[in-house]
Amino acid sequence: MPHVSFRERRFEGDVDYVVVGSGAGGAAAAVVLARAGAKVALVEAGAWREPEQYPSSAYGAMRDLMDDWGATVTMGRALWPVVQARTMGGTTVVNSAIAIRTPADIFTQWEREHGVGGEGLRDQVWAEQAVLERELCVEEVPVGSRGRSNELAMKGAEAMGFESHWIRRYAKGCEGTGQCLQGCRKRKKQSTNVVWVPEVMERGGLVLSCAPVSRVVLEGRRAVGVEGRFQHPATRELGASFLVRATKGVVVAASVTHSPVLLMRSGVKNRALGQFFRAHPGTGVFGVYDEPVDQNVGATQGWASTHYRETPGLKLETLSVPLELVASRFAGGGVELMKRLGQYRHVAMWCHAVRAESTGTIGHAPFSSKPVVRYTLNADDMERFRQGMYLLGQMHFAAGARAIIPGIAGLPFQLEAKDVELLRNGPTDPRKYIAILSHLFGGCVMGADPTRSVVDGEGRVHGYEGLVVADASVIPTNLGVNPQHTIMALARLFANAMLARA
Ligand SMILES: Cc1cc2nc3c(=O)[nH]c(=O)nc-3n(C[C@H](O)[C@H](O)[C@H](O)COP(=O)(O)OP(=O)(O)OC[C@H]3O[C@@H](n4cnc5c(N)ncnc54)[C@H](O)[C@@H]3O)c2cc1C
Ligand code: SF4
Incomplete structure (x- = not known):
């Protein structure tokens, strides 16, 4: 099957449907369309990499797999990284593959606030998610791959008396190498580059890698294709141009930051474009244990709790972090840093993700397609954030930690149990925390009102023909749970709706 590289001369192709982006939304839509014979x-935009070629270090992952080296940051009170991938398979390559169904209350909220959703959509999404769970081999982290950090988290939650669970993931027989964030070299994680992109090719599809789309081609208000120039994956040098014409439709699934920018740069007019950006910002607290924890052994994320999803609005999870990222979190240098890193085998990192209400915007710099994310947490969200830190600190001590390392500017590097209240009263200035945004929503939100939304309940861009958005950018609220399962289910539904209209 054709796989066109950036080195070849101008490429032109003709298809029924062209899909921009091969991540959670794009690959899910593409495979549905291909299975129907289209x-x-x-x-x-990113390169094709076989799992055996994935980097082994966090630095290598930033270089080879991440969008903009992971250097996109929020422009707001704090500069927090907005993390997404740029590789064949999108962010499914570097994520932890956590699969969790869309909570029922989300559909009620969408219907009430955005005029789409309700029980009808809920039933359709859950039916798709049931299929996805079978297709992508969703299973609970196997007992032998849990690792000590995940087991200690379960012990901490039990001691504090709140509900939690072993995580279910799109991973078939996870071997617990703790490498999910650098891509699963063992091919256990069912990322889209491993499962669906090859299937699209087997079904006669055309796959272009290293091919950032610069514009959706519009004829009047009808989308008829996409164009751009191939780009070298290492030097970023631009090569030959490409044009893919599509007779039946264009699906944009380039992510929360890139989809709105692509539509803006294509000339799509809509007041809500780039608006209503949301996220689940989060960070972690290290616990220091007398016993070796070896957090790099075991599933990258094996334990979670949704107990605090509604009040105060938090999801708690474990996360194994490689040594170089731990070094970036342990302040200091020289002998002092080496001494601190000497504890590496004894630390466990547990995180919170805030179900934040704050909204931001996506735009782009003048004459550039680089997204600009404007976002700052409001006071209520910072209070949630602070409560998350306190909960994690308490959990570590409940699990038997001798100290915690909270990583909050202005507080001591290490705290003992008697000092945990310092987290409850911790700073509310976001600049005091090192956080990241990995669950992103909005920018092309769906809704019934074209003045407050970009797409309708089937992903169609209001006022345009043949133009559908099928990624996380259509999600109009936060979810309070990990988003991939919701994104994939919506993308499948949107693709089926396109087929039904054809
Ligand atoms: C570290 C990390 C861990 C995570 N863990 C989980 C988890 O365990 N479970 C979960 O549910 N969610 C998780 N997430 C979130 C989840 O991975 C994302 O929400 C999801 O992948 C977003 O899907 P998407 O289709 O919107 O975008 P993506 O999956 O990011 O795909 C977008 C694709 O579009 C491509 N693209 C961008 N611009 C262009 C262009 N102009 N032309 C062509 N292609 C373009 C990108 O290169 C990318 O491949 C995690 C995220 C991160 C960063
Ligand atoms: S923990 Fe290791 S084996 Fe398991 S899915 Fe992640 S990278 Fe693959």
Whole structure:
């Protein structure tokens, strides 16, 4: 099957549907269209990498797999990284593969606030998620792959008396190498580059890698294709141009930051474009244990709790972090840093993700397609954030930690149990915390009102023909749970709706 590289001369192709982006939304839509017998082109900005070629270090992952080296940050009171991938398979390559169904209250909220959703959509999404769970081999982290950090988290939650669970993930027989964030070299994680992109090719589809789309081609208000120039994956040098014409439709699934920018730069007019950006910002607290924890052994994320999803609005999870990222969190240098890093085998990192209400915007710099994310947490969200830190600190001590390392500017490097209240009264200035945004929503939100939304309940861009958005950018609220399962289910529904209209 054709796989066109950036080195070749100008490429032109003709298909029924062209899909921009091969991540959670794009690949899910592409495979549905291809299975129905349509000729599909999947156009991906990032490079094709076999799992055996994935980097082994966090530095290598930033270089080879991340969008903009992971250097996109929120422009707001704090500069927090907005983390997404740029590789064949999108962020499914570097994520932890946690699969969790869309909570029922979300559909009620969407219907009430955005005029889409309700029980009808809920039933359709859950039916798709049941299929996805079978197709992507969703299973609970196997007992032998849990690792000590995950087991200690379960012990901490039990001691504090709140509900929690072993995580269910799109991973078939996880071997617990703790490498999910650098890509699963063992091919256990069912990322889209491993499962669906090859299937699209087997079904006669065309896959373009190293092919950032610069513009959706519009004829009047009808989308008829996409164009751009191939780009070298290492030097970022631009190469030959490409044009893919599509007779039946263009699906944009380039992520929360890139989809709105692509539509803006294509000339799509809509007041809500780039608005209503949301996220689940989060960070972690290290616990220091007398026993070796070896957090790099075991599933990257094996334990979670949704107990605090509604009040105060938090999800708690474990996360194994490689040594170089731990070094970036342990303040200091020289002998002092080496001494601190000497504890590496004894530390466990547990995180919270805030179900934040704050909204931001996506835009782009003048004459550039680089997204600009404007976002700052409001006072209520910072209070949630602070409560998350306190809960994690308490959990570590409940699990038997001798100290915690909270990583909050202005507080001591290490705290003992008697000092945990310092977290409850910790700073509310976001600049005092090192956090990241990995669950992103909005920018092309769906809704019934074209003045407050970009797409309708089937992903169609209001006022345009043949133009659908099928990624996390359509999600109009936060979810309070990990988003991939919701994104994939919506993308499948949108693709089926396109087929029904054809
Ligand atoms: C570290 C990390 C861990 C996570 N863990 C989980 C988890 O365990 N479970 C979960 O549910 N969620 C998780 N998430 C979130 C989840 O991975 C994302 O929400 C999801 O992948 C977003 O899907 P998407 O289709 O919107 O975008 P993506 O999956 O990011 O795909 C977008 C694709 O579009 C491509 N693209 C961008 N611009 C262009 C362009 N102009 N032309 C062509 N292609 C373009 C990108 O290169 C990318 O491949 C995690 C995220 C991160 C960063
Ligand atoms: S923990 Fe290791 S084996 Fe398991 S899915 Fe992640 S990278 Fe693959």
